[in-house]
Amino acid sequence: MSLLSITDLANEVAGKPILKGLSLSIGAGEIHAIMGPNGAGKSTLAYTLGGRPGYEVTGGSVTFAGEDLLAMEPHERAAAGLFLGFQYPVEIPGVSTVQFLREALNAQRKTRGEEPLSGGAFLKLAREKAALLKLDPEMLKRPVNVGFSGGEKKRAEMVQMGVLDPKFAILDETDSGLDIDALRIVGEGINAIMRKPDKAVLLITHYQRLLDYVKPDFVHVLAAGRIVRSGGPELALELEEQGYEAVVA
Ligand code: ADP
Numbered sequence: 001m002s003l004l005s006i007t008d009l010a011n012e013v014a015g016k017p018i019l020k021g022l023s024l025s026i027g028a029g030e031i032h033a034i035m036g037p038n039g040a041g042k043s044t045l046a047y048t049l050g051g052r053p054g055y056e057v058t059g060g061s062v063t064f065a066g067e068d069l070l071a072m073e074p075h076e077r078a079a080a081g082l083f084l085g086f087q088y089p090v091e092i093p094g095v096s097t098v099q100f101l102r103e104a105l106n107a108q109r110k111t112r113g114e115e116p117l118s119g120g121a122f123l124k125l126a127r128e129k130a131a132l133l134k135l136d137p138e139m140l141k142r143p144v145n146v147g148f149s150g151g152e153k154k155r156a157e158m159v160q161m162g163v164l165d166p167k168f169a170i171l172d173e174t175d176s177g178l179d180i181d182a183l184r185i186v187g188e189g190i191n192a193i194m195r196k197p198d199k200a201v202l203l204i205t206h207y208q209r210l211l212d213y214v215k216p217d218f219v220h221v222l223a224a225g226r227i228v229r230s231g232g233p234e235l236a237l238e239l240e241e242q243g244y245e246a247v248v249a
């Protein structure tokens with residue numbers, strides 16, 4: 001059974017149609033990559049699935065773990081196990097990373113009707129995930145993303161993913177701005193956290209290089225608001241060699 005099923009999804013942003021009948025089905029245990037030219041609607045798809053205000057759904061349906069995702073509030077989507085990682089992580093001066101992560105986790109637990117995690121249990125969890133991402137645990141005391149390098153921001157975001165332990169992660173250009181070492185650490189982190197039989201990942205990327213670490217089961221090309229081609233990992237290599245235009249045409 002598919003974990004996330006998108007059928008004929010259409011939407012508008014600021015009155016402009018962006019997604020135009022996008023269908024995609026992702027099963028538990030699978031990693032899918034979406035590639036595609038700039039402006040194709042990749043980030044719009046991620047925001048729309050997350051329920052961001054201003055991304056108005058005008059048609060189609062999305063089910064997540066058997067539930068109507070589009071009927072859920074953004075915080076309910078997160079509590080149900082949907083995680084979104086973004087290209088430009090926000091900085092939050094005045095809030096320590098550890099405090100932010102604990103509040104995010106306990107807010108989700110509350111929505112699910114679970115007890116909050118104690119300070120000690122939380123700290124142990126956060127340190128364990130920081131170690132997994134080779135992030136100095138001292139960084140967890142610093143304000144969220146403030147003064148973090150590009151690589152540290154991405155690793156901190158993967159620590160957040162590890163702490164929240166989602167069922168499904170949509171990672172939008174998580175590889176952008178990473179050097180080779182950070183790319184490997186982030187790739188291995190994604191595998192360690194998400195490559196499980198009951199989880200799935202949608203990786204949005206322009207480059208094959210992340211896919212060397214996080215091997216996709218399926219690769220899709222998004223162009224002009226639709227999935228125009230799907231294939232196996234070899235499709236990413238074909239795209240890298242030939243460019244989108246040759247493959248999409
Ligand atoms: P991609 O991530 O594939 O590069 P986006 O989803 O960011 O593409 O953008 C798809 C289209 O939607 C582009 O034409 C972009 O200009 C437009 N768009 C995205 N966000 C907004 C917005 N907030 N307001 C107006 N247009 C937007």
Ligand code: MG
Pocket residue numbers: 038039043
């Ligand atoms: Mg873009």
Ligand code: MG
Pocket residue numbers: 042043044172
């Ligand atoms: Mg984008």
